[in-house]
Amino acid sequence: xxxxxxxxxxxxxxxxxxxxxxxxxxxxxxxxxxxxxxxxxxxxxxxxxxxxxxxxxxxxxxxx
Amino acid sequence: xxxxxxxxxxxxxxxxxxxxxxxxxxxxxxxxxxxxxxxxxxxxxxxxxxxxxxxxxxxxxxxxxxxxxxxxxxxxxxxxxxxxxxxxxxxxxxxxxxxxxxxxxxxxxxxxxxxxxxxxxxxxxxxxxxxxxxxxxxxxxxxxxxxxxxxxxxxxxxxxxxxxxxxxxxxxxxxxxxxxxxxxxxxxxxxxxxxxxxxxxxxxxxxxxxxxxxxxxxxxxxxxxxxxxxxxxxxxxxxxxxxxxxxxxxxxxxxxxxxxxxxxxxxxxxxxxxxxxxxxxxxxxxxxxxxxxxxxxxxxxxxxxxxxxxxxxxxxxxxxxxxxxxxxxxxxxxxxxxxxxxxxxxxxxxxxxxxxxxxxxxxxxxxxxxxxxxxxxxxxxxxxxxxxxxxxxxxxxxxxxx
Numbered sequence: 001x002x003x004x005x006x007x008x009x010x011x012x013x014x015x016x017x018x019x020x021x022x023x024x025x026x027x028x029x030x031x032x033x034x035x036x037x038x039x040x041x042x043x044x045x046x047x048x049x050x051x052x053x054x055x056x057x058x059x060x061x062x063x064x
Numbered sequence: 065x066x067x068x069x070x071x072x073x074x075x076x077x078x079x080x081x082x083x084x085x086x087x088x089x090x091x092x093x094x095x096x097x098x099x100x101x102x103x104x105x106x107x108x109x110x111x112x113x114x115x116x117x118x119x120x121x122x123x124x125x126x127x128x129x130x131x132x133x134x135x136x137x138x139x140x141x142x143x144x145x146x147x148x149x150x151x152x153x154x155x156x157x158x159x160x161x162x163x164x165x166x167x168x169x170x171x172x173x174x175x176x177x178x179x180x181x182x183x184x185x186x187x188x189x190x191x192x193x194x195x196x197x198x199x200x201x202x203x204x205x206x207x208x209x210x211x212x213x214x215x216x217x218x219x220x221x222x223x224x225x226x227x228x229x230x231x232x233x234x235x236x237x238x239x240x241x242x243x244x245x246x247x248x249x250x251x252x253x254x255x256x257x258x259x260x261x262x263x264x265x266x267x268x269x270x271x272x273x274x275x276x277x278x279x280x281x282x283x284x285x286x287x288x289x290x291x292x293x294x295x296x297x298x299x300x301x302x303x304x305x306x307x308x309x310x311x312x313x314x315x316x317x318x319x320x321x322x323x324x325x326x327x328x329x330x331x332x333x334x335x336x337x338x339x340x341x342x343x344x345x346x347x348x349x350x351x352x353x354x355x356x357x358x359x360x361x362x363x364x365x366x367x368x369x370x371x372x373x374x375x376x377x378x379x380x381x382x383x384x385x386x387x388x389x390x391x392x393x394x395x396x397x398x399x400x401x402x403x404x405x406x407x408x409x410x411x412x413x414x415x416x417x418x419x420x421x422x423x424x425x426x427x428x429x430x431x432x433x434x435x436x437x438x439x440x441x442x443x444x445x446x447x448x449x450x451x452x453x454x455x456x457x458x459x460x461x462x463x464x465x466x
Binding site (some may be wrong): 011012013014015017018019026027028029030050053054055056057058 | 169172173175176177178339343400401402403404405407409410411413417418421
């Protein structure tokens with residue numbers, strides 16, 4: 001499973017990189033970006049799901 | 065405000081300046097969610113108030129049918145000729161696509177987490193100094209603490225002289241209190257503010273340094289530096305959007321802790337809770353509502369909206385919608401899932417949200433570090449700001465022994 005951020009939906013609310021700084025970072029404008037290729041293991045999956053459930057813009061997707 | 069009749073039914077004549085709304089809007093919104101859920105008013109020349117998360121979200125994200133030309137409700141309407149007005153217009157908050165994206169991209173780098181997080185030691189020192197100055201068993205956590213934090217931070221960011229802080233706070237009162245004054249009166253009131261800002265801009269042009277003023281003077285759109293009016297307008301935006309909003313969030317959070325000893329004790333004993341607690345403070349006491357104007361006659365969310373009708377985007381109401389939040393009416397200090405919209409939704413997401421969060425967190429951390437136990441000294445003496453920004457102003461707090 002992989003996590004990605006839809007850059008069209010992301011508005012830089014800043015929740016993902018605060019909750020899961022090991023998975024998400026921010027760019028020069030403060031928008032969220034996924035670190036690396038976004039592959040999740042059992043540990044990071046929970047954290048990614050928590051970030052997803054806190055994104056006000058519904059911009060985070062976890063998929064095959 | 066006092067000459068207006070009291071509202072009898074908020075579903076058909078809502079008014080965010082009505083005393084009942086100012087005192088406690090939450091039961092009103094819950095009632096509207098069940099009955100409407102988009103309320104109407106003929107006041108202010110006509111307008112709508114969506115009380116649900118779904119309604120607020122739909123309109124906040126819809127820049128085709130709604131304009132941000134003006135975001136503060138008044139009795140008049142702007143005309144195309146009024147805008148851009150010489151003052152008071154503050155891109156990008158008052159901009160629509162496509163210009164919005166250009167104006168926003170200019171300021172976002174200055175408010176991204178990198179540069180903002182670097183301000184933490186300065187903000188911490190500022191809060192500690194303000195706390196040092198609080199005397200007696202009863203302190204005014206609103207007027208002597210929360211009120212001073214955002215202006216001092218903004219003054220530092222803009223690179224204005226430290227000795228000018230009292231003058232700077234006077235300017236902020238002028239800017240905030242004059243927000244709905246007629247244009248001519250506003251220009252007159254603004255004269256000393258403009259004079260001071262122009263002098264600061266000239267000084268920064270002569271002596272560039274590493275601050276927001278120099279950044280705005282040097283940043284370029286397609287190879288062109290900004291006009292001085294644009295720089296000035298963005299400085300005014302920073303004042304309007306960055307001061308009483310954050311002041312209100314800090315005040316509301318301290319008010320909550322002063323009236324909920326269990327939450328205060330948990331936060332003191334479990335400092336790791338702070339990041340989630342901050343988000344719950346933001347959800348539960350979101351200070352900011354923003355306006356839009358309807359662009360054209362249409363049926364929308366089951367309402368017959370007319371061109372130039374107001375929309376009041378109640379982000380604080382969306383944050384209490386049980387369809388979106390479990391136990392929405394409960395303050396849960398360790399709430400894990402919290403998609404609150406305190407900073408808005410869509411392209412106008414508060415550009416200063418990283419700064420606001422930092423100020424809020426540090427202000428609370430420093431206060432409870434120094435004062436681990438406190439309570440409201442006189443609940444009836446607490447006053448709340450009216451209008452589109454909600455938060456306590458007078459906030460007497462009694463410091464208790466540990």
